[in-house]
Amino acid sequence: MTKRMWTGLAASGLALSVLAGCGAGGGNSQQAAGGDAGKKGDVNLRLYTYGTESAYNWKKTLSAFEEKNPGIKVELVQLSEKGDTQEAMKKLDLAAASGETMDILMFSDPASYAQRIGLGMAAPLDDYIAKEGYKENEEYKVDTSLNGKVYSLPGKFNSWYVLLNKNQLDEAGLPVPKDWTWDQFAEYAKKLTKGDGASKRYGTYFHGPQGGGWTEYMKLMMENQPENADFLKADGTSNLDNPNFKKTLELRMKMEKEDKSAVPYADMISQKLNYRTQFYNQSASMILIGSWMNAELGGTDTMPLNFNLAVAPFPKNNASDPTGIAPVATDYVSVAAGSKHKDEAYKFVRWYTTEGQLVQGKNVPAWNKVKSEDVGKIIDTILSSTKNPEKVDKASLVATMTASKASQIVPTVSYQAEISKALNEEFEKMILGKQDVNATVKSSQDRVNQIIASNKK
Incomplete structure (x- = not known):
């Protein structure tokens, strides 16, 4: 672990969590499956997650696990009522620093995952995997290994795509793209932009980078490549x-x-805009986002769908490039290093990332045992829980999801968050008019090289 990482996180008291181990429980927890934490003698596991009930179907999922595994109860600790991953990570750090009892942890992105693995928050799973007799990078579509060890198993397989307001496409005389380039995406955005001032409708909305996160929007034309798709090689x-x-x-x-x-x-920064409201309120005709949105595509109580929606694949750089390569997001599901019930916690992690994903019915799983022909059935299940599934162009969604594939995985580094923050700062200087593109590339290269050098042992 680097001195720099300890210095940055120890200030908030997070480093104490590694030493504190298990302490008295607390925080905003709820028993997702209903009732109390279980009968005397039951093993009670505490699951820390940013996932909301509407997006993750926790009551049904945890009840199914408990029914199959009598004697184990899973208590949900909800870290953000809005599903805000940045808020959730801050609360997770505070909970760890105060010594709360933790058994299962969920991380939403490689940087958050790598940073907290560097602090010793999760236990390696290699012995469990070897005992069970499978290889993580063959069993799952996403390789979660870090520094040669596996500290989590992946839940969902959320490739990125483009959501389209089909009513506005029809109005502009534009077909739903089945295969397109960034030049065509930019042309669509121009044709879909309409009006002026406060009521202006934009062709698209980019939700990042911001706060050192959402850095996918800084590497759009890297992410659709089979190799070298990230900031680091x-x-x-x-x-x-x-x-x-x-x-x-x-x-x-x-x-x-x-x-x-x-x-x-x-505007995004000053008004704290959100991609959901920009799209569902019809302020932007297209958004690039991850397929975690599948569970909300047909609209929800808080975000109704009042137009017809279609889906297009992640754009390519050149027409001759392979179709469907896109950034992929997953849930990194880990066993907490301080858990007193690691065997039971691993049992949950393994179940949740395999058949538990099918029970949950909210996402296409990263589990390789789910065949591509089953994607349509899974999407039917996902859309059926939304308010207006009939408004979603299911054919375009299934075609996009089936064609989606990840680029070669680049292992994350423990100082990933430091790199993301530096690149975000350089991007802001550029987009706010303080430096040009060439200066931004040069400054970004210099800062990242310095960070890499300072973290070498």
Whole structure:
């Protein structure tokens, strides 16, 4: 563990959690399956998650696990009522620092996951995997290994795609794209932009980067490549000399400053805009987002769908590039290092990331045993829980999800969050007019190289 990481997180008291181990429980917990925490003698597992009931179907899921595993109860500790992952991670850090009892942890992105693995918050699962006799990178579509060890198993398989307001597409005479490039995406955004002032409708909305997160929006033209799709290469060196990094910055600048077809970054920050409201309130015609949105596509109580919705694949750089390669998000589900019930916690993690995903019925699983022909059935189940599934163009959604595939996984590093923060700061200087694209690329390269050097042992 690096001195820099300890210094940054120990200030909030998080480092104490590694030493504190298990302490008295507390926090905003609820027994998801109903009733009390279980009969005397039951093993009670505490699951810390950012996932909301509406997005994760916890009551049904945890009840199914408990029915199959008598003697084990799972208590849900809800870290954000809104499903806000940044808020959830802050609360998780505070809970760890105060010594709360933890058994199962969920992380939403590689940087959050790697950072807390570096602090010793999760236990390695390699012995359990070896005993069971499978290989994690063959059993699942997402490789979660870090520094040669497996600290989590992946839950959902959420590739990114483009959500489209089909009514607005029809109005502009634009077909639903089945295969397209970034140039075509930018052209669509221009044609879909309408009006002026406060009532202006933008062609698209980019929800990042912000606060050191949502950095997917800084590498759009890198993420659709089979290899070298991230800020770092597999050997841990900088990948920012990749021409697709500069091309992404140029695309963002062109769409916001020249075409004026993207919601201004300054508005996103100052008004604290959210991608759901921008799209469902019809302020933006298209949004690039992850397929965790499948569970909400047909509308919810808080975000109704009042138009017809279609889905398109992640755009390509060139027409000749392979179709469907996109960023992939997953839930990193871990056994807490301080758990006194690691065997039972692993049993839950393994069940949840396999058949538990099918019980949950909210996402396409990362489990490889789910065949591509089953995707349509899974999506039917997912959409059926929304308010207006009939307004969703299911054919375009199934075609996009079936064609989606991840680029070669680049192992995350423990200082990933530090890199993301530095790149976010350089992007802001560019998009707010304080430096040009070339200066942004140069500063980004310099800062990332410094971070890599300072973290070398």
